[in-house]
Amino acid sequence: MTFDPPPPPPTSNPTIPRAFTLASATLFTAGVALAFIPSSVQIAEILRWLALAIFLPVAIRRKSLLVWTFYSMLAGLLLGLDAPHFASQLRFLGDIFLRLIRMVVAPLIFGGIVTGIAGHSQLKGVGRVAVKSLIFFEVVTTLGLLIGLIAINLSHAGVGVSLPSSAQGALPTAGPETWQQILLNIFPENIALAVAQNQILQVAVFALLFGAALATLPEPKRAPLVSVLQSLTDTMFRMTKFIMYVAPLAAGAAMAYAISTSGLALLLSLARLAATYYGALAALILLVLLPILLAFRIPIRRFAAAIGEPAAIGFATTSSEAALPLAMERLEEFGVPRWIVSFVVPLGYSFNMTGSSVYLTMAAIFAAQAAGIHLTLSQQLVMLFTLMLTSKGVAGVPRATLVVLMASAAQLHIPAAAILVLLGVDTLMDMGRSAMNVIGNCIAAAVVARWEGELSSPTELSS
Numbered sequence: 001m002t003f004d005p006p007p008p009p010p011t012s013n014p015t016i017p018r019a020f021t022l023a024s025a026t027l028f029t030a031g032v033a034l035a036f037i038p039s040s041v042q043i044a045e046i047l048r049w050l051a052l053a054i055f056l057p058v059a060i061r062r063k064s065l066l067v068w069t070f071y072s073m074l075a076g077l078l079l080g081l082d083a084p085h086f087a088s089q090l091r092f093l094g095d096i097f098l099r100l101i102r103m104v105v106a107p108l109i110f111g112g113i114v115t116g117i118a119g120h121s122q123l124k125g126v127g128r129v130a131v132k133s134l135i136f137f138e139v140v141t142t143l144g145l146l147i148g149l150i151a152i153n154l155s156h157a158g159v160g161v162s163l164p165s166s167a168q169g170a171l172p173t174a175g176p177e178t179w180q181q182i183l184l185n186i187f188p189e190n191i192a193l194a195v196a197q198n199q200i201l202q203v204a205v206f207a208l209l210f211g212a213a214l215a216t217l218p219e220p221k222r223a224p225l226v227s228v229l230q231s232l233t234d235t236m237f238r239m240t241k242f243i244m245y246v247a248p249l250a251a252g253a254a255m256a257y258a259i260s261t262s263g264l265a266l267l268l269s270l271a272r273l274a275a276t277y278y279g280a281l282a283a284l285i286l287l288v289l290l291p292i293l294l295a296f297r298i299p300i301r302r303f304a305a306a307i308g309e310p311a312a313i314g315f316a317t318t319s320s321e322a323a324l325p326l327a328m329e330r331l332e333e334f335g336v337p338r339w340i341v342s343f344v345v346p347l348g349y350s351f352n353m354t355g356s357s358v359y360l361t362m363a364a365i366f367a368a369q370a371a372g373i374h375l376t377l378s379q380q381l382v383m384l385f386t387l388m389l390t391s392k393g394v395a396g397v398p399r400a401t402l403v404v405l406m407a408s409a410a411q412l413h414i415p416a417a418a419i420l421v422l423l424g425v426d427t428l429m430d431m432g433r434s435a436m437n438v439i440g441n442c443i444a445a446a447v448v449a450r451w452e453g454e455l456s457s458p459t460e461l462s463s
Contacts, residue, residue, distance in 0.1 A: 017058045017061065020054055020055060020057060020058045021055065021058055023051075023054055024051040024052070024054040024055035024058075025051070026051075027047045027048075027050055027051035027054065028047070028048055028051035028052070030044075030047050031044045031045070031046075031047030031048035031050075031051060032044070032048070034047065045082050048078055048082075049078060049082075052071075052074065052075055052078065055071070056071075059071040064309075065244060065247065065248070065309045065312075066308050066309050066312050068247075068248040069247060069248045069251045069309070069312045069313065069316050070312065070316075071248070072248040072249060072251045072252030072255075072316070073251050073252060073255045073316050075252050075256075076090075076251070076252035076253060076254065076255030076256035076257075076259070077255055077256070077259055079252075079256040079259075079260075080255065080256040080257070080258065080259025080260040081259060083260075084259070084260035085260070087256035087257060087259065087260035088257060088260040088261055090253040090256050090257055091253065091254075091257040092253075093249060093250055093253035093254075094250045094251075094253045094254040094257065094317060096246075096250070097243070097246055097247065097249075097250030097317070097322065098250075098317070098319060098321070098322055100243045100246075101243065101321065101322050101324065101325060102198050102321070104236045104239055104240055104243065104325055105198065105200060105321070105324055105325060106194075106195040106198070106200070106203050107232055107233070107236045108233065108236045108237070108240070108324075108325055108328060108342070109200055109203050109204055109207060109342055109346050110203055110206070110207045110210075110229075111229045111230070111232045111233030111236065111342075112207075112233050112328070112338050112339060112341065112342025112343075113204060113207035113208060113211055113339060113342045113343055114207050114210055114211040114214060114226075114229050115211075115226055115229050115230045115233060115338070115339070116211070116337065116338055116339015116340070116342060116343070117208070117211030117212060117214070117215055117339060118211045118214035118215040118222060118225075118226050125452060126208060126212075126343065128452065129340060129343055129344065129448055129452065130343070130347070132447075132448050132451050132452075133343075133344045133347050133348070133351075133444055133448055134347075134351060136352075136444045136447055136448065137347075137348060137351045137352040137440075137444065140288060140289070140292075140352070140354055140357075140440060140444075141352065141353055141354060141357040141388070142357070142388055143284070143287075143288050144284055144288070144353075144354055144355075144357030144358045145357045145358070145360060145361045145384050145387055145388055146361075146384065147280050147283050147284050147287070147288070147358055148277075148280050148357065148358040148359060148360065148361035148362035149361040149362070149365065149380060149384055151276050151277075151279060151280035151283065151358075151362060152276060152280075152361070152362040152365040152366055152369075153365065153380075155272065155275075155276040155279075156369060157272040157273040157275075157276045157366055157369070158273070158365065158366035158367065158368070158369025158370040158418075159369050159370075185199075185201075185202070186201055186202065186205055187202065187205055188202035188203070188205060188206050191203070191206050194206065198321075200324075200346045200349055201346060201347065201349065203346070204342075204343065204346040204347065207342075208343075214226070233338070236325070237325075237328075237329050240325040240326060240329060241329075243325070244313075244326055247313055247316075247317075247322075247326075250316075250317060250322075251312075251313070251316030251317060252316075254316060254317050254318065255316065258318075273362075273366055273422075273429075274428050274429060276362065277358065277359060277362055277429055277432060278432055280358045280362060281355065281358060281432055281436055284354070284358055284436070285439075289354075289439070289440070289443055292443065292447060293443065293446075293447075296446075296447050296450045296451065297450065298443075298446050298447070298450060298455070302334065303334060303442075303443075303446060306330045306331065306333065306334040306442075307327065307330060307331075307438070307439060307442045309326060309330065310323040310326045310327035310330055310438050310442065311323070311435045311438050311439050311442075312435070313326060313438075314434040314435045314437065314438040315431045315432070315434060315435035316431070317434070318430040318431050318433075318434050319434055320349070320433075320434045320435075320437040320438045320441070321349070323434075323438045324345065324346075324349070327345060327438055327441065327442055328341050328342065328345055330442075331345070331442055331445050331446065334446065335449070335455050335456035336445050336446055336449040336454070336455060336456075337449060337454050337456075340445060340448060340449050340452065340454060341445050344441070344444050344445040344448050345441050345442075345444075345445055348437075348440065348441035348444055348445075349441070352437065352440050352441055352444060353437060354436050354437055354439065354440025354441075355432060355433035355434065355435065355436025355437045355439075355440065356433050356437065357387075358436070359429060359433055360387045360405065361380075361383070361384055361387060363405055363419075363422055364383055364387070364405060364414070365380065366418075366422070367405070367414050367418035367419050367422070368414050368418070370418045371414055371415050371418040373413070373414060405419055405422075
């Protein structure tokens, strides 16, 4: 007796999603075009929302966090434009998401570092990894500062910008910390306080010391605690997957709030500076980051697929911290050992400002141009060197870039009103800064893993 083979599973017709996508894009384009005609504003609004509704089945069908996130951002953009009062009340959704992320960050870092050192005998490699990570961060951020300096001198985006008549207290007044304070703040005074204040570098230092001490214990005493911490880390990664299901909702809410409070017109008024910044980020990727990936033989396409979703989360929420757990998970799937991920990525959140470095020199020169101050080449180089030093160790400080900018502005006698102008476009710029900081941290982990000879291939991961 012979049996007929089972029929092949039905395949989906790709023509239907493409048709929906084309129809959605056409309606959305028409909605944007009609928005410039005063008599057709309501029709334009209907067309934009209809386009979004038509694309919804395609987005759901893709089952991709990246697609869902950008769809939610687009919905948030429309909501902020068409219903600003309602959109301004949605900030709590993004805040809830950030709280959930912060809830799992400390256990992830602690468990990953301790199990890497005590469970896999990686104590000797920690010092090498730290030095190599700091070398990477210093080189990349310095090149970022230089690219930002060149870009703003080419575009002259600050020339002709009108300054407000008075600068009202919207800027941080504290200056950057001294190098002694930076070193002091690396070490935790109280681990519970470090966790509560989300001082991830202090948590990492405690985990290093704890893991080193645990590694020196005999195997019978060490193994039970290592097993518990391994289960803790695995549980935190599983919890991260649950939390990421609400990431698109948080991204849309964050975008809606940003547009409703800042206004699209205000963002467009500084579009030249924003275009210069994103062009400089593209130059940083093409001239610095891409050659680094090629030099260390890191598969670019597979790496881009791995970090796409974390970068999108950072872009949408304007918080690189929000992408930290997912970035750690994706890097481990990419082939970077957990102990390297758990050490390099948190270290980057204090010493790596890949995206912010481009912004710092650009914003300082922009402010000088807006204030009508001409800076000579020697003054700009001194400013670059100053920013190179003062920007280290403040990546975890809220509005750290503004703190550093105010210190530099005072040295160069740039009025505070010129810095105040940047607040109007800060949210739009912060999206790029956060995403690039995430990308920079991920590249650092992959580069250090390759440098250490620890980067696994897909076949090694599956075996």
